[in-house]
Amino acid sequence: MNPAKNRALALHEDGVRLESPLVNEPPPDDSTDEGPGLVETPHALAVGMVFLESDGDEAILRVPYRKDLVGDPDTGVLHGGVITAALDHVCGAACKKLDLPPEQSQIATLDLRIDYMRSAVAGRDLTVAARCTRQTRTIAFMRGVAWDDDRNDPVATCTGTFMLGSTLPPKDA
Amino acid sequence: MEILKQLQKIDGKPDLESLPDLLPYARFMGFEVDIKGNEVTARMPYKRDLIGNARLPALHGGTIGALLEWTAVVQLLFDTECARLPKTIGITVNYLRSGRPVDTFARALVSKHGRRVANVQVFAWQDDRDRPIASANGNFLLQPA
Numbered sequence: 001m002n003p004a005k006n007r008a009l010a011l012h013e014d015g016v017r018l019e020s021p022l023v024n025e026p027p028p029d030d031s032t033d034e035g036p037g038l039v040e041t042p043h044a045l046a047v048g049m050v051f052l053e054s055d056g057d058e059a060i061l062r063v064p065y066r067k068d069l070v071g072d073p074d075t076g077v078l079h080g081g082v083i084t085a086a087l088d089h090v091c092g093a094a095c096k097k098l099d100l101p102p103e104q105s106q107i108a109t110l111d112l113r114i115d116y117m118r119s120a121v122a123g124r125d126l127t128v129a130a131r132c133t134r135q136t137r138t139i140a141f142m143r144g145v146a147w148d149d150d151r152n153d154p155v156a157t158c159t160g161t162f163m164l165g166s167t168l169p170p171k172d173a
Numbered sequence: 174m175e176i177l178k179q180l181q182k183i184d185g186k187p188d189l190e191s192l193p194d195l196l197p198y199a200r201f202m203g204f205e206v207d208i209k210g211n212e213v214t215a216r217m218p219y220k221r222d223l224i225g226n227a228r229l230p231a232l233h234g235g236t237i238g239a240l241l242e243w244t245a246v247v248q249l250l251f252d253t254e255c256a257r258l259p260k261t262i263g264i265t266v267n268y269l270r271s272g273r274p275v276d277t278f279a280r281a282l283v284s285k286h287g288r289r290v291a292n293v294q295v296f297a298w299q300d301d302r303d304r305p306i307a308s309a310n311g312n313f314l315l316q317p318a
Contacts, residue, residue: 043225043233068198072258084239086235088238111266111268112265112266114266116262
């Protein structure tokens with residue numbers, strides 16, 4: 001049993017549920033779910049992402065260091081793909097924090113640019129945060145940052161654009 | 174022991190098809206490398222752990238970005254003599270189509286490489302190579318042999 005599954009919280013398309021008891025989000029509308037209960041994001045669970053409490057419009061999550069996520073065993077540092085996945089996920093979560101009407105709640109990443117400022121340090125957990133800097137009717141412009149020890153000395157920064165209310169193909173297409 | 178030294182040589186080129194066995198994250202993601210002549214193709218076989226949106230269903234954008242980055246690095250290892258794995262300086266990923274729960278393939282093209290920096294373009298597809306699901310371009314820091 002993946003221990004992260006106990007702590008990691010599902011990203012539901014009706015909003016992000018945080019561990020904080022201060023969050024007053026309504027429970028997800030189970031009548032629209034096709035699976036048992038909450039919609040989950042398997043990749044986020046597989047990587048071990050855990051959402052952290054945050055105020056305002058920022059979403060934050062942590063990826064605990066794990067040896068099977070290492071890119072180069074000579075350095076022991078987490079692979080860039082972990083950073084990409086974490087930043088993409090936290091940007092999506094920050095989009096969900098926007099006050100979106102139902103027709104805009106299905107979001108999709110358009111692009112994501114990641115700049116690697118410095119190598120992460122082996123053994124350290126990765127924390128990522130993102131917020132929306134500009135929201136239009138159809139697009140959300142996001143900015144994110146990834147760090148291990150010190151947010152002011154980031155491992156990576158990112159900018160991304162997300163489409164709000166994307167018309168994705170039906171399931172059986 | 175340095176990772177790249179562990180790779181056997183085949184016709185003077187490192188046996189990159191064995192590279193995923195040596196990198197924990199590549200094993201975690203299930204990445205594969207297929208080399209035919211001088212054509213390098215990376216493959217990310219579908220598994221449920223790659224899903225980002227179970228309702229649609231669609232692959233997690235991070236897995237596609239990771240595949241693109243991986244493919245760029247493998248292509249650089251094939252094209253240049255590297256002592257260590259290239260390091261990503263910056264990468265931009267364009268998400269063109271939803272990734273369905275099937276295998277994903279990717280190919281990269283090194284647009285330009287100097288001694289220290291290389292620029293690589295990558296694209297990923299599933300059923301139809303002419304309908305890519307994502308593309309990327311990135312700059313990588315080389316650590317030449």
